[in-house]
Amino acid sequence: MDEARARDVLAGAGFGRGGTELLALGENAVFTAGDLVVKVGRDAELLDRARRELAVALWLASAGVPAVRAAAPEARLVTGHPVTVWHRLPDAVRPAEPRDLAELLQRVHALPAPAFGLPRRELLGGVERWLRLAGEAIDPADAAYLRVRRDGFTTAAAALTPQLPPGPIHGDALPRNVHVGPDGPVLVDLETFSADLREHDLVVMALSRDRYGLPAEAYDSFTTAYGWDVREWDGCAVLRGARETASCAWVAQHAPSNPKAQEEFQRRVASLREGDTTMRWYPF
Secondary structure, three states: OOHHHHHHHHHHOOOOOOOEEEEEEOOEEEEEEOOEEEEEEOOHHHHHHHHHHHHHHHHHHHHOOOEOOEOOOOOEEEOOEEEEEEEOOOOOOOOOOHHHHHHHHHHHHOOOOOOOOOOOOOOOOOHHHHHHHHHHHOOHHHHHHHHHHHHHHHHHHHOOOOOOOOEEEOOOOOHHHEEEEOOEEEEOOOOOOEEEOOHHHHHHHHHHHHHOOOOHHHHHHHHHHHOOOHHHOOOHHHHHHHHHHHHHHHHHOOOOOOHHHHHHHHHHHHHHHHOOOOOOOOOO
16 A cells, blocks of 8 residues: 555545645554544455554553543444544654653553453464565565464464563554653554563564664663563563564565565565574664
8 A cells, every 4th residue: 555545545534635644654554634643554454453453542541551542433444444543642742762661561561451352462463464465576485484484483482481471562562652742651553452471562672672773771771661671581582583574574565666675675584594683674
């Protein structure tokens, strides 16, 4: 889905073409529309996830956890794309820092399971769809390699013994999913909320340190605020490997329309093939 297609869906949902601004284009196209934010999902397969994200937002509000709030209670399917509407947050007063994320994760990890069901964190569940969307833009041998990695890490992750008690997690715990407004930090992008190993939320930042250039002192501020460093856990390498596999396949879906995505995919898959755990990856 490119921006033009997303704008067609936006218009079909009743939001005019004028006065909107594209904020992000990934699994969702995210637009501002006055005091609202509208998310347009890539395809109909994401409808259930959009519905669950709305349920999570209501649950977090009832639990007093600072998070983005829905402006419409239902997800709509518009010409094959799920559409959800959210209250626009006030302008940020500063960039989110790792310690902000850690403090919010502490609150989420202290919650009992909600009344509705949360899925397991199927970190590798999107790999097949992303590779399918990549099509002929990537080498079939690379796609096959990632499928083998996916299967191996799926089996290894299922056998892990956690250090922390399992329960609700954010699922994509990065500072970019925290917005610091005048009232303090709030969580955004709730679509990957799950019920699984809490370690999933912590491995993300460990990988940011190792792959994406997060300074060591910033990572240390995260572990200090949270109270534990997941790298001390012997299952860390398994969850890290699973996330690297998923992150590599996620970039692949953009390769047909974006040469920079194709270049980043090739960089990532080469480092995995070579066993290079320190090669720098770049956010996309």
